[in-house]
Amino acid sequence: MDRKMSRRDLFKYVGVGAGAAALTACAPGAAPAGGKKYAGKTIRMLSQGGAGYEKAVTQYGKEFEDLTGCKVEFDWAPWENLMPKLQADLASGSPQLDVFCNDREFQYTVYPDLLPLDDLIKKYNYDMNGFLAAVTKFGQGIAGQKVRFGLPLGPGVSGIFYRTDLIKEFPTTWANYEALLVDLKGKTGKAPLGFAGVAAQLVKAFLARYWSQKQSTISKDWKVLINNDVGVKAATMLYDFFKKYTPQGMLAWDNPDGCNAFKAGDIAVLESWPGFCLDGFETADSLVKGKWSMARYPEGGSGNYVEHNMVILKKSKNPDAAFEFIAYCTDLTRSKRSAIDFKVDPARLAVFDDPDVKAKSPWMPAYKDIMNAGLVPFWGIPYWLEMFIGLAEGLSTILAEKGQIKQTLDDVAAKWTKLITDSPLNFPYSELPGA
Numbered sequence: 001m002d003r004k005m006s007r008r009d010l011f012k013y014v015g016v017g018a019g020a021a022a023l024t025a026c027a028p029g030a031a032p033a034g035g036k037k038y039a040g041k042t043i044r045m046l047s048q049g050g051a052g053y054e055k056a057v058t059q060y061g062k063e064f065e066d067l068t069g070c071k072v073e074f075d076w077a078p079w080e081n082l083m084p085k086l087q088a089d090l091a092s093g094s095p096q097l098d099v100f101c102n103d104r105e106f107q108y109t110v111y112p113d114l115l116p117l118d119d120l121i122k123k124y125n126y127d128m129n130g131f132l133a134a135v136t137k138f139g140q141g142i143a144g145q146k147v148r149f150g151l152p153l154g155p156g157v158s159g160i161f162y163r164t165d166l167i168k169e170f171p172t173t174w175a176n177y178e179a180l181l182v183d184l185k186g187k188t189g190k191a192p193l194g195f196a197g198v199a200a201q202l203v204k205a206f207l208a209r210y211w212s213q214k215q216s217t218i219s220k221d222w223k224v225l226i227n228n229d230v231g232v233k234a235a236t237m238l239y240d241f242f243k244k245y246t247p248q249g250m251l252a253w254d255n256p257d258g259c260n261a262f263k264a265g266d267i268a269v270l271e272s273w274p275g276f277c278l279d280g281f282e283t284a285d286s287l288v289k290g291k292w293s294m295a296r297y298p299e300g301g302s303g304n305y306v307e308h309n310m311v312i313l314k315k316s317k318n319p320d321a322a323f324e325f326i327a328y329c330t331d332l333t334r335s336k337r338s339a340i341d342f343k344v345d346p347a348r349l350a351v352f353d354d355p356d357v358k359a360k361s362p363w364m365p366a367y368k369d370i371m372n373a374g375l376v377p378f379w380g381i382p383y384w385l386e387m388f389i390g391l392a393e394g395l396s397t398i399l400a401e402k403g404q405i406k407q408t409l410d411d412v413a414a415k416w417t418k419l420i421t422d423s424p425l426n427f428p429y430s431e432l433p434g435a
Contacts, residue, residue: 036069038321045099045325046085049076051308052275053154056342057101060329067328070321086110090313098316099326104309107149108142108382115312116147120323126151127332130349133433134305138376144427150309151330152347154275154338157374158204158303159367160295161262161270161277163288170295174212174237177298181245184268193241194258195271197251202238202395203377203388204303205271210234211375211432212301220428224416226391227409235398235405242399251399263288271303274367275345294366296373305374307347339364345371375431383419390415 047057054076061072077085082102089097090113100106107114121128128136135152142149162170166184171177184192195205210217210230217226225231242250247267259277262270265287270277274294282289297303310326312319328334330347338344339357345367351357352368378384394412397403403411 036067038318038324039069041069041318041321042071042073043098043316043318043322043325044073044075044096045101045310046075046077046082046089046097047101048079048082048308050078051102051154053101053308053338053342053344056334056338056344057153057329060334061325064325064328068321068324070318070325072325082106083109090315095313095315097313098318098322099310099312101153101310102308104138104150104152104307105378105384105388107309107311108378108380108384111142111145111149111382113314114149115314115316115319117149117151117312117323118147120319121148124324124327126327130332132347132349132374133372134374134376135307135347137433138305138379141380141427143380143382143425150311151326152307153310153326153330154308154344155305155347155371155374156273156275156307156345157305157371158208158271158273159370160297161272161274161281161292162295163268163291164293165291166268170293172298174209174298178241178245181241181269185245188268190266191245191247192268193245193271194247194250194253194261194267194269196255196258197242197246197253197399199392199396200388201255202399203392204273206234206238206391206395207375207377208271208297208301208303209237210301212297212299214300214432216429216431217377218416218420218429218431220430222420222425222429224413224420226416227406227413231409232406235395235409238395239398239405251396262292271297273303274363274370278361278363278367279343294363294370296370300373302370302373302375304377305371375433377431379429379431380427381425383423386419387416 058074061074065071083106086097086100089095090110131152132155140146140148160170167180171180181192195201213230213233215225215230218224255273255276258270258272259280261267262277263280263286280286281292310329312322312326316322332348332350335346335348335351336354336357339346339351340360346352349368349372352364358364378387381387390412394408397408398405
């Protein structure tokens with residue numbers, strides 16, 4: 001697809017900055033007699049500079065070279081440069097990349113150029129058990145292709161942070177959530193709620209309210225549903241919460257702004273990605289240190305689950321070395337190390353409950369509950385980015401009071417419908433558990 005978007009546009013929409021006994025580490029295969037298995041070989045990986053896992057994967061690259069002889073070279077690029085760099089390499093006469101790592105949705109655009117991993121998973125006995133539910137449910141099926149193209153490195157999903165000195169237990173219904181905000185506002189005299197207000201970050205807050213009504217945004221047979229009564233109710237809830245209970249200027253907040261406001265005690269409830277916040281809440285200067293917890297959205301709602309995946313390019317000259325490297329980075333042993341030493345969110349359930357991990361990060365069991373309920377919008381759709389941007393722009397229009405709710409959602413639905421009509425897909429779509 002021809003994506004004529006500037007770097008500024010891309011950056012604007014993504015915001016600054018997605019049973020231990022049963023799991024076994026997937027160590028690199030045995031070396032042949034007389035030397036290291038991949039001595040003299042080099043693999044090259046493109047990924048996002050500054051991502052939470054950059055230090056971890058760089059370290060694992062050094063270890064992998066020591067173990068196997070295969071050198072790992074990295075290109076850590078800004079998020080907005082990743083797709084252009086990847087597509088340029090794929091279009092060249094002599095592609096240089098072996099591994100790519102970023103949002104799983106990027107796979108949807110370039111999946112014909114990716115190497116299916118199912119045979120390599122079997123060959124190297126890589127354990128696919130014990131992952132978060134979203135890894136299993138949504139990890140296959142790009143454009144209907146029932147194959148796996150990536151291994152999960154760093155997942156994430158939005159949840160709710162709250163002050164435990166002000167809130168004994170977080171409500172499980174939207175009505176009681178709003179009643180809590182009314183009570184807090186009355187007692188403190190301050191706006192109690194915050195979330196990132198930039199366009200892209202409104203999507204998660206809207207979807208949490210939409211999915212709590214147990215409806216997919218698109219039907220199994222590709223009818224757009226986002227502008228029906230469910231969508232209008234969700235957008236109205238989001239607008240009302242924003243209008244009544246958030247501080248002035250919140251539409252300009254990005255994720256770090258919301259985290260900082262909660263850390264400073266300026267708000268009592270925050271809807272945000274834990275990956276942006278968790279370390280900061282327990283620093284010496286935090287006014288909420290030891291006085292916060294996490295909860296899921298009410299009534300089964302969930303922010304959109306994201307997942308940074310490691311994939312192998314089909315034209316890689318060293319696919320086995322590339323696979324053993326991504327397996328090394330994502331197995332149980334490294335997943336635990338990444339959580340403890342590098343604060344990378346784990347994709348394996350056992351890590352959340354590991355005693356060593358909990359000792360460093362006692363909030364992990366609560367985070368597991370939020371993560372394991374994560375849902376994925378635009379699942380398997382190659383033109384997901386256009387759909388995401390259309391929804392983000394529509395929600396921003398609604399909260400900025402530049403358009404009526406129903407008409408704005410109708411406009412979003414019309415854009416989605418045109419994309420689907422112009423490039424139809426022939427697999428049954430689903431976002432919800434059991435669908």
